[in-house]
Amino acid sequence: MLTSFRAATSAPRRVAMAGGLVLALSGGYALAGDGVSSDQILNALTAKPRVTRSMAAPHPDQAAAAAESKFIASLRNRPTRSLSLTERDEIATIARDKPNIELEITFDYNSADISAKALPQVEALGKALSDPALRGATFVVAGYTDASGGEAYNQDLSERRADSIKHALVEKYGVTAADLVTVGYGKTKLKNPDNPTDPANRRVQVVTMTDKAPTQ
Template identity: 65%
Template sequence: MSRNSARNVFIAILSLFTIGATLSIGAARAEDVSEDQILRALTPEKKPLTRSLSMGAPAQTDPVATEAEGKFVQSLRNRPTRSLSTGEREQIATIVKDKPRIDLEINFDYNSDRISARSLPSVQALGRALANPELKGSTFIVAGHTDATGSDTYNQDLSERRADSIKRYLVEKSGIPAADLVTVGYGKTKLKDPANPLAEVNRRVQVVNTENKATASK
C-alpha cells in the first residue's frame, strides 16, 4: 500500500470515529436530564416586590382569581385522569402557562404506556427532584402528549395512560404522594412543534409546578 493510500485510510477511519463520538454525545444530551436541571426548572422564581408606576403602590395579583385557581387545583387532587372533562383540561392548560415547568422527552414502548429502559434515568431524576425539600409538598401537573400519528381518540387514550404510568412510577418508586400528582392527557391537541406534527419532540411528558402548597400532603 502506498504512503498516500495508507494516509487516506487513516483519515477515513478517524472521520468515522469522530462522527460516531459526536452522535453518541448528541444522543446522551437528548435523553439524559439531571435532577438539578429539573429542580431549577420547577422551582418558582422569587419575584421582587415591584411598585405600580401610576399609583406608587406594590403591584399585587388578584386575590379572588388566586383563590379560585387554588380551589380548582385542590379539586383536581385524587381525580382519575379519565374523569377530567375537556373544559377542565383546557382550564389546566391555561393555569400552567405561567408556572414553572419542564418538558421531558420520555420514551415508551411502542403502542404502550410502559416506560422504555433508556428513559428510566430521566424519570428517576424527576422523582428525586420532586422529593427535594425545595419542591416537596407542591401539587404538580403531569401532562401526557403524543404526536399526530393516529386518531384523536387513540392519542387521547394513549396520552392519559402514559401520564398515569409516570405517576404510578413516581408514587411506587420515588415515594411521591399520589395526591400531589395531577395527571392529564392532551393527545395530539397541543403539539410542541406544530410545523412538524410527527416529530419526536411532540411525544413528551410535561411536568408543571402549580405553586400550590396549601393543599399539599402532610
C-alpha cells in the same frame, strides 16, 4: 418493576405512536436528551414563575388567585379520565406561567410502558420531586401524542403515558399520589404544529402548579 399501562395494539392497521416522548414543563429549560440531573430539575421547578400578565396592576387579583387555588385543589385525587374538556383547557391555561423544564422520556413502541433507557431520567425526576424543597407542591403530569392515528386512540394513549409516569414516581420514589394530577391532551396541543408527526409532539408535560399543599 415500574407500574405501567399497555396501550392496545390489536388493530393491525392502526397507526402506531413511536416511543420517543419529551417531558416538557411549559417553556423553560430546553434540555431534552441531555441527561438532565435531579439538581437541574429541582432548580427549574423551584424557579420563580414567568410573569406574562400586565404589569399595570400592582397587586394580584386576590379573587382570581383564590379561584385558581380552589380549582387546583379540586384536581387532587381525581382519576385522569374524570377530567372534562373544560377542566383540561383550564389546566393548560394555568400551567403557562408555572416553573418548567424539558426532559426526554421514551416509551416502548405503541405503548405506555416506560422504556429501559428512560429509567435514569425518570429516576432523576423522582429524586427532584421527592426533595424537601418541593414537598407538598402540586404537580400536573400531562401526556401528549403526535397527530398520527385516531383522536380517541391518541387521547387514551396520552392519558396512559401520564399515568405511567405518575405510578413510577409514586411507587419507586415515594411522591405523594395526591400531589400528582394527571391529564391527557392526545394530539390536540401539538408542540410543533408545522410538523404534526414530529417526535417532539410525543411528550409528557410536568408543571409545578402550587408550592405547597392546599389547605384542607
